[in-house]
Amino acid sequence: MTEIRYPFLDLATVNAPYIDEIKAALARVADSGRYVGGDEVARFEDNIRNLIGASCAIGVSNGLDALRMILRGYMELGRLRPGDGVIVPSNTYIASVLAITDCGLSPIFVDPSVESFNLNADGVAKALNENNAKALMTVHLYGRVAWDADLKRLAGDNGLIVIEDNAQAIGAVAPVEGMTAGSRMTGSLGHAAAFSFYPTKNIGALGDAGAVATSDPELAAAVRALANYGSDTRYHNIYRGWNCRLDPVQAAVLNVKLPYVAVENGYRRGIAATYGCEITNPLVVKPVFVDDDSMVWHQYVVMSPRRDELQRYLRACGVATDIHYPTPIHRQPCYETYSGLSLPVADKISKEALSLPVSRCTSIDDARAIARIINRFE
Numbered sequence: 182m183t184e185i186r187y188p189f190l191d192l193a194t195v196n197a198p199y200i201d202e203i204k205a206a207l208a209r210v211a212d213s214g215r216y217v218g219g220d221e222v223a224r225f226e227d228n229i230r231n232l233i234g235a236s237c238a239i240g241v242s243n244g245l246d247a248l249r250m251i252l253r254g255y256m257e258l259g260r261l262r263p264g265d266g267v268i269v270p271s272n273t274y275i276a277s278v279l280a281i282t283d284c285g286l287s288p289i290f291v292d293p294s295v296e297s298f299n300l301n302a303d304g305v306a307k308a309l310n311e312n313n314a315k316a317l318m319t320v321h322l323y324g325r326v327a328w329d330a331d332l333k334r335l336a337g338d339n340g341l342i343v344i345e346d347n348a349q350a351i352g353a354v355a356p357v358e359g360m361t362a363g364s365r366m367t368g369s370l371g372h373a374a375a376f377s378f379y380p381t382k383n384i385g386a387l388g389d390a391g392a393v394a395t396s397d398p399e400l401a402a403a404v405r406a407l408a409n410y411g412s413d414t415r416y417h418n419i420y421r422g423w424n425c426r427l428d429p430v431q432a433a434v435l436n437v438k439l440p441y442v443a444v445e446n447g448y449r450r451g452i453a454a455t456y457g458c459e460i461t462n463p464l465v466v467k468p469v470f471v472d473d474d475s476m477v478w479h480q481y482v483v484m485s486p487r488r489d490e491l492q493r494y495l496r497a498c499g500v501a502t503d504i505h506y507p508t509p510i511h512r513q514p515c516y517e518t519y520s521g522l523s524l525p526v527a528d529k530i531s532k533e534a535l536s537l538p539v540s541r542c543t544s545i546d547d548a549r550a551i552a553r554i555i556n557r558f559e
């Protein structure tokens with residue numbers, strides 16, 4: 182088999198620029214004697230608040246738990262009830278939907294726009310007419326902001342709770358303000374947001390990590406309690422909560438990396454711009470390129486009706502690729518109850534989408550070489 186010359190992702194390379202600082206931070210935690218909570222977690226929460234401009238942030242165990250605790254928090258506060266509908270894009274990563282069903286809420290799947298891979302107001306408006314929707318989970322998939330003036334108006338007019346799944350888009354900036362005046366960065370657009378720092382994310386930990394951000398102090402207090410066995414004060418449990426706290430080891434790693442969000446996203450933008458200019462093969466549909474902060478290129482996803490052939494060809498030429506995601510949620514065995522839904526865009530994306538390398542493991546010269554290889558595909 183041909184050697185992989187252009188890897189999709191190698192996390193040691195991704196972390197190499199920060200590794201000395203990371204090791205020093207890990208040693209600090211080891212020496213501190215404080216292995217749950219503590220200064221690193223508090224500093225991480227400040228860093229998230231300052232980055233996005235929300236008034237509250239809570240470090241949590243991972244992105245799925247962040248979403249689950251937001252939804253459970255709204256239920257504990259009586260703002261969502263069992264069975265309420267939550268609009269969610271049909272092509273998201275399964276964690277978005279797992280959080281909804283785990284809380285006893287009902288996912289309302291909406292096909293995205295095939296150009297942006299994201300929800301738009303037309304799709305959401307149709308779903309609103311047919312269902313008992315109380316919340317909108319907007320997912321900034323592949324790092325592209327899923328928020329505009331129409332979605333904002335629709336959510337406002339219909340009193341929807343807006344939850345952002347910001348697992349893939351840290352540092353992205355929306356073209357219009359969020360539900361709160363002045364906020365433009367993803368994670369501060371809706372009423373609450375979930376972050377993931379899974380190692381492959383634009384800013385990744387050395388294991389699982391996540392955060393919840395919100396400017397709603399009641400929700401923040403509920404999430405903080407839920408993440409800590411449901412206790413508001415020691416040994417006093419107001420909810421049947423979980424243990425979903427952020428580990429200070431991961432907080433320390435993230436405190437090293439968070440100041441570099443713009444640098445990391447800028448690096449990805451350079452690769453995406455190179456692909457955008459240099460891929461010219463009509464058999465390959467490129468993602469819409471925007472040269473601003475509304476896209477942070479968590480993935481660079483091309484579409485081709487001959488995707489599997491293209492992937493095999495690239496592999497034979499030494500280029501590793503990935504698929505996000507090969508099976509839509511309504512076709513997963515665990516969601517068989519939704520298998521009768523007609524979601525043609527989700528089906529199309531699952532068959533045609535191919536993610537090209539777009540991390541620090543890829544240089545601009547590599548991106549040019551990969552584009553030339555793609556242009557020879559026939």
Ligand SMILES: Cc1ncc(COP(=O)(O)O)c(C=O)c1O
Nearest residue numbers: 243244245274276277348377379
């Ligand atoms: C869109 C989306 N939502 C939620 C998650 C869940 O995050 P985590 O893996 O940290 O649980 C992920 C990442 O894996 C994701 O990509």
